[in-house]
Amino acid sequence: MTNLEDALGEIGVLAAAEMADASPTKSALDSKINEHFAGAVVRKDLVKAVRGNAVVPTYVLEYLLGQYAASDDEATIQAGIESVRQILATHYVNRNEHMLVKSEIRRKGRHRVIDKVTVTLNEKNDVHEAEFENLQVKGLMIDDVTVKQNPKLLVGGVWCICDIEYFYSDDQRVVPWILGSLKPIQVAGVDIEHFYEARTSFTTEEWIDLLMQSIGLNPEQYNDRGKLIALTRLIPFVERNYNVVELGPKGTGKSHTFSEFSPNGILISGGEVTVAKLFVNNSSGRIGLVGYWDCVAFDEFAANRRTDQNLVNVMKNYLANKSFSRGTSIYGAEASIAFIGNTTHTVPYMLKNSDLFDELPDAYRDPAWLDRIHHYIPGWEVAPIRSEMFSTGYGFVVDYLAEILRAKRTKDFSDKYKDYFTLDTSVSTRDQDGIGKTFSGLMKLVHPTGEASEDEMRALLEFAIEGRKRVKDSILRIDATMRDTPVFFRYSDKAGDWHDVATLEESQYPQLYRRDWDASSDGDAVSGSAGDAAATTTRATAPASSSGCSMSVPPAVADSSPTSLTEGHQDFTAGQKGVSYEKLLLPYLRGAFKITITDPYIRMPHQGRNLADLLSLLAAAKEDADEIDVVLVTTEEPKADFKQRQLLMLKSIKDASDAVGVHLAVRLDDTIHDRRIETDHGWRIDLGKGLDIWQKPSDNPFDFGRNRQEFRLVGSAFTVHYVKIVAMELGEN
Structure with missing residues (x-):
């Protein structure tokens, strides 16, 4: 038996879901952007075109695109893309090819590389030494002036373009690698006055759309509230000592802004930080991350259950006072802090049983610590990222915008x-x-x-x-x-x-x-x-999020509360109408909190639609604060092309279902044959035809049967048996 996540990983369907490589049509806003910010903007879909297998942040790729493809002329863009691809192919160091690059440096004597560089102080020899992450070489001496000009080399590392030389010595203590030059990948400077002047040429709506496109999001996919939520993630880069929390479902792009957007921010795992790393190392006196970065973001913060109480206490003081004490010294810093985490429950569930900080480690649920948080971003209002949500329009080269934001701090x-x-x-x-x-x-x-x-x-x-x-x-x-x-x-x-x-x-x-x-x-x-x-007078800025929709419980569902359910069976004939899950299944499923659906044929789109219809009925019938666990046991499509489509379909259904408190788990088991539904409150429903009981939908997009099951024709005769059982072991399938 295989779960859905493993199956998706095995066939690499996420990579297969890439958008087509066609050039988008330039909008009126794109023309306006290029008119006022020529040379500082780039078409956002080009990053994907040049990335290839280079595992580098977006700002590195956009820096290169800004040098070669910052234009709205298609010929210039295509030439720039080829130039960037060639630069990456020649100079970017893939970690698994580091030995090949080392050999090339040795053969040529000097070679340019693009890599992440970290510098440490060799206290024994009183020199700074550089280490290259992907090239896997260290001990290269780097001059103090370069380190002073780029202090982030000492904390977290910086992506750079470097010339490395090779000179072998018989002295085993001498490192054969020599750093010829180092240039951090970042813009040299920005004209803030031109930025202000150009802003006056845009309406507020146009400017917000420009910012959305600059962080890689398609503004057409978001309403006004969704755009504000997305832009709030940028506040730590433009505001000193700003403390923000975002908790929400997986796959909504919470960490993207902090990992890809700016060279002035750093994203770290919540479990990998210590007092010494974040604030100051007592033994060396070296300032930690908050002293060098504009924004320090903690990823997977809610999942971190290993808590250092000393870290919590020092952080509490820093969040409130912008300072921290270690030993006998008091230090100040300006770094903003962002805490990012996933939620496993719906909002009504958290409101009924706990609070909106329910997912945080206990040590951080201290009211005094939480009171230091300036803003809570409602991550549950953000739709899971889909391909159409990425921008294909023009936006600022992210490094350019990052420097503007830094200047505004x-x-x-x-x-x-x-x-x-x-x-x-x-x-x-x-x-x-x-x-x-x-x-x-x-x-x-x-x-x-x-x-x-x-x-x-x-x-x-x-x-x-x-x-x-x-x-x-x-x-x-x-x-x-x-x-x-x-x-x-x-x-x-x-x-x-x-x-x-x-x-x-x-x-x-x-x-x-x-x-x-x-x-x-x-x-x-x-x-x-x-x-x-x-x-009271309420605000006009709280429409439903772009990811959600208004859904009320159908009257038939809300009012159907049978006083007694009986065992027995129902027979249905081909061509019959008036059959729906609401009448056929829901009365026996109402009140259950664990449900197992066994059906070997959930493969085709209409079969997936049937499953989604049943799950939506369960979501509409339950109390808002309740959650239901549903396990689907089905078989895997044997043909590779159809298998990919099936797994993507099931993943989409799971995402939609999880968002409304019906948590779907999918298990793939090629040995099953029976079709049935089992509940934790004592009912088994034997389904002769499984969930696929109707004829395939017609091509008419306005066919009433597409939205109302009662108008669909039963495909072939079938029987449903309702069996009351004393006990069952749910999920043993």
Whole structure:
């Protein structure tokens, strides 16, 4: 028996899902971008065209494309692509070919390479020495001036273009490798005034779309709220000492911005950091990552269960005060911190059973630590990345934009909203700081000159308030003593009208969101989410996310609650209409939390549609805060081409199902023959034909049967048996 993930990995279907290599049509916005930022922008789909098997960050490839293909002329672009491909083929060092490159350096005496370089101080010999990650050579002496100009070489390493020479010596202590030259891959400088001037030629909507394309995302696939969420990931690069958390499902691109976007940020595994690595090494006195990088991001932070309490304490002080003490010294730093992690439960489940920080290690669920977080990005609102969500338009060369953002870090726009709005006096200083820093970061991104209209500032302020409110409300769940002082997350405008701000999940699941507070506060407002919230003025910037849709429980499902289910069977004839899973299966599945579906034929698109229909029925019928585990046991398509399509289809169904609290696990077993459904509350449904009971859908896109099963024709006669069983071992199939 094989699980779905292993099967996908074996055939490499993800690589087969690459988009076609056709050149996209240039839009009016693309023409405008090239007109005002000639030489600083590049077509974003070119990265894929030149990457090949080079495992390098996007900013390295875009640096090269910016040198050779920063144009809207197709002939120039194609010539530039070939030049970059040739450079990578000649100079990029593949780790598994390091010995071949070493031999080439020895043969030629001097060779240029593209590799990640890290520098250490050899205290014994009082010299700095460089180490090349892929080339796997170390001990190359590097001059102090170069190290001083590029201090990040000492912490984390930097991608560089280097000339390496080879000179053999009989002295075994002498390293034969000599560093001839080193050039970090980054732009030499940017004209910030030209940047400001060109910004005035774009509307706010156009500018946001330009930023979306610059980070590689297709703006047409996102609504306004989705775009703000994506841009919030850039705030740590433009705002000093900004602390942000993003928790959400897998595959939504949470870590992409921090690993690929900027040479000024570093992404590390949450379990690989120590006090010495992050802050300062007591024995050597060397400053850690926060002293050299604009942004330090922790990947898979929620999965890290090994916690150093000393690290938590030092980090707590740094997040609050921008400083840390080790030994007798106190150090300051400006690095922003981003915490990224996956969630395994739906939002209503977390609201009912815990809080939105449920996935974090226990040591980090300390209210004092969490109170240092400025903004919580709702990762569950972000759709899983699909091929059409990647941009094919023009955007800034990411290194160029990274330098612009770095130049803006010295500015402070946190008070700009006060020209139009005033926060409620109950909002604490720490809450105001979180709101102000998020607002400042978004202003620098969207309105870099600091000038914006009242409505434009209102949208950014409400989003900033929401993100801080999400943090505060979760803290109130963890520490009930903090509810004694009500906090109203609202603001007034110049006319004196008050506007309450609610998080999207608060609006969607009001009873779950306030499950503890209503009882403890006797109906009084807590954190601006009282029972009278529905009567207050609510914000207009919380539409459903671009990844979601509005779904209500069908009346037939909501009202069907049979008082008694009986054993027996039902017979159906070919050509019959009026048959649906809602009538046939749902009454016997309602209330189950573990369900096993055994059907050897879930291969074709219409069979996958049937499975998705059943899972969506289960999702609509359950309580929002409940979760159901479903195991599908099916067989694998024997033909390679169809197998790939089958596995991708099952993966897509799993992603959609998991997102609504019906967790699908797929097991591939070529020995099964029976077709049945088993539940953990004592029912087995024997399916004569499996789930595929109808004729294949017609080609008419408006055929009612595509959306309503009752209008479909039964394919051939079949029988369904309902069997009540005393006990079963679910999942033993």
